[in-house]
Amino acid sequence: AQSVTQLGSHVSVSEGALVLLRCNYSSSVPPYLFWYVQYPNQGLQLLLKYTSAATLVKGINDFEAEFKKSETSFHLTKPSAHMSDAAEYFCAVAYSGGYQKVTFGTGTKLQVIP
Amino acid sequence: DAGVTQSPTHLIKTRGQQVTLRCSPKSGHDTVSWYQQALGQGPQFIFQYYEEEERQRGNFPDRFSGHQFPNYSSELNVNALLLGDSALYLCASSLELSMGEKLFFGSGTQLSVL
Numbered sequence: 580a581q582s583v584t585q586l587g588s589h590v591s592v593s594e595g596a597l598v599l600l601r602c603n604y605s606s607s608v609p610p611y612l613f614w615y616v617q618y619p620n621q622g623l624q625l626l627l628k629y630t631s632a633a634t635l636v637k638g639i640n641d642f643e644a645e646f647k648k649s650e651t652s653f654h655l656t657k658p659s660a661h662m663s664d665a666a667e668y669f670c671a672v673a674y675s676g677g678y679q680k681v682t683f684g685t686g687t688k689l690q691v692i693p
Numbered sequence: 694d695a696g697v698t699q700s701p702t703h704l705i706k707t708r709g710q711q712v713t714l715r716c717s718p719k720s721g722h723d724t725v726s727w728y729q730q731a732l733g734q735g736p737q738f739i740f741q742y743y744e745e746e747e748r749q750r751g752n753f754p755d756r757f758s759g760h761q762f763p764n765y766s767s768e769l770n771v772n773a774l775l776l777g778d779s780a781l782y783l784c785a786s787s788l789e790l791s792m793g794e795k796l797f798f799g800s801g802t803q804l805s806v807l
Binding site for chain 2: 623681
């Protein structure tokens with residue numbers, strides 16, 4: 580069964596510092612991987628997705644993630660945190676035989692300290 | 694172009710009651726998925742509808758049922774409400790033929806069961 584594990588339910592960074600949110604996946608077939616962001620009282624918005632093209636995926640708002648098959652990881656990074664990045668981030672996985680059933684991780688809440 | 698719309702935004706029910714939540718997908722989308730997001734958790738897949746039929750189902754009891762209409766809009770019904778059903782219910786739409794394509798989420802319906 581497919582699943583994702585997000586390491587760290589809360590992450591705090593200083594404004595301007597590197598953001599690193601960790602995600603490891605478990606899938607018996609090549610996965611599709613996603614990062615979504617959720618602001619308070621809102622639905623989820625896609626940041627980026629990996630669909631077996633380039634292993635380094637660039638998303639919106641300068642976020643990017645690298646697919647590492649050997650480590651079964653898909654960590655999310657951003658070079659310089661902004662206050663507006665404070666939100667909850669979800670890693671998610673799907674696979675081609677899954678009719679778009681997307682399985683989400685438990686989320687990482689990002690706090691940005693001024 | 695309207696995105697995914699859900700109604701109502703908030704709902705308060707008592708144990709044992711029944712509730713119906715509604716979702717209109719993004720224009721052009723034909724697949725609707727429903728997710729339950731408990732406080733502090735990631736979204737959990739309930740079921741997915743395509744061509745007016747339930748195509749996939751997550752680990753939810755039969756008290757959770759749904760429907761998709763010819764115009765692709767969808768309803769989620771929950772019978773015999775339990776306190777544990779209190780959560781944010783998210784609807785997501787997508788294109789069936791676009792595996793790996795992103796899900797578009799609505800802002801959700803916040804259900805409180807007293």
